[in-house]
Amino acid sequence: MNLDTIDFKILNQLRNDAKLTTKHLALQVNLSPTAVFERIKKLERNQVIAGYQAKINPFKVNLSFLAFCMVQLEKHTQEYLNVFESEVNQLEAVVECNHVSGSYDYLLKVRVKDMDAYREFIVTKLTKIPYIANTQSAFSMKVVK
Structure with missing residues (x-):
């Protein structure tokens, strides 16, 4: 899969906050929410996005x-x-x-x-x-x- 600059912008945004809405991402990359949604699904299908995780604060769970x-x-x-x-x-x-x-x-x-x-x-x-x-x-x- 060939990634373009918009894909990299989406990936960078999701790396910082995986809970961003497609609407928010669309505003960041100047595309429609539908286009961003389709790009994310394509990135997931091609395993560029391998999954989503919660980042746990180790100090809050006694693992500092x-x-x-x-x-x-x-x-x-x-x-x-x-x-x-x-x-x-x-x-x-x-x-x-x-x-x-x-x-x-x-x-x-x-x-x-x-x-x-x-x-x-x-x-x-x-x-x-x-x-x-x-x-x-x-x-x-x-x-x-």
Whole structure:
């Protein structure tokens, strides 16, 4: 699917607020609401828009501690990768997991209540996953963007 500048304007607006009405978007991109509605449906059909989510304020749900955990596996076999990915998908505290290049194999974004909860997560959940050779953590001091 070829995207034009209007599609990108619509996507940018929806990225900032997915609840915008087609009427509001139409005013932003100088099209009719019907034309904007059709463009959005086409973007959804072509999976350019993969879905919609609610952005939860972590401070309101007692998950204000943000950690990034780098995970290195013992080996890089398909079996080890599959087992790790399957297991990590079961961990509620992991809000994002990326297979990355470099010294570590995975970068996890973890949200929990506090440092004690993070320690509990590492000791009782993450390190129970087979084939983990090493982990390293970094903690967010402030979300900038």
